[in-house]
Amino acid sequence: MEQTFKDALARALKETKRSLRSVCLKAGVSYDQMKSLMQGKSASTNIDDGIKIAAAFGVSIEDFFAGVFDRQPSVAVAGRVGAGAHVDLVDAYAKGDGMYHVACPPQLKPHGVVAVEVEGDSMLPLHRPGSVLFYTRAAAEGVPVEAINAPCVCEDVDGRAWLKVVKIGSQEGTFSLLSLNPDSDNMHGVRLKWAAPVLLALSPEYVVRVGD
Incomplete structure (x- = not known):
């Protein structure tokens, strides 16, 4: 008999000893919706809520149905960022794919978080090559208010990825990108597809790859 979402949720609650409300x-x-499901008053839930429930247990929806709850949550490293090198980040974060996965730091919740690897020395002394930077995007496009004046992973309209401090530009719709390395050039009048503040940075020695 095929396992239902209700069956998987009941097993998850039992094995983790957590309450449905929490x-x-x-x-x-x-x-109330999940309670109705567990009481048999509704047959199923939508896929978005199912993924959110699985993420609350720190696992993917696949592991949730498989009953795997002790696996360390991981985050996809979607590409590399450095001195303007092209990095394809647009689709990878949404699918959970990437070059490789790293263990999610305990300070972060893995749902919606993606990472990039630092390449080259353009970000010294703050970030060494091999460091991993974590961020999340509230929307696929645009520069949110919280990105202004903050170190961000961002992509310009030409498809190049940067790690820069984002400032409002002198012309409408443009931004100034300030380098973290004092020896690197600042950029002005840049049009961005999106920008996302860096949530956390890990030095290479603290990066733990998973699934390799």
Whole structure:
């Protein structure tokens, strides 16, 4: 008999000894809806809520159905960022794919978080080559208010990825990108596809690859 989402959730609650209410609160889904599901008053839930519930247990939806709850959450490293090298980041973060995966730092929740690897010495002394920077994007396009005046992973309209401090530009719709390395050039009048503040940076010695 094929396992239902209700079966998987019941097993997850039993094995992790967590309450349904606490899981729903962390996942940001309706407790009443999940309670109705567990009581058999509704047959199933939508896929988005299912993924959120799985993420609240720190696992993918596949591991959730497989009953794997002790695997360390991981984050996809979507590409490399350095002195203007092209990095394809647009689709990788949404699918959870990437060059490789790293263990999610305990300070972060893995859902919606993606990472890039620092390449070259353009970010010294703050970030060494091989460091991994974590960020999350609230939307696929645009520069949110919280990105202004903050170190960000960003992509310009020409498809180049940068790690820069983002400032409002002198012309409407443009930005100034300030280098973290005092020996690197600043950029002005740049049009950005998107920018996302860096949430956390790990030096190479603290980066733990998973699944290799």
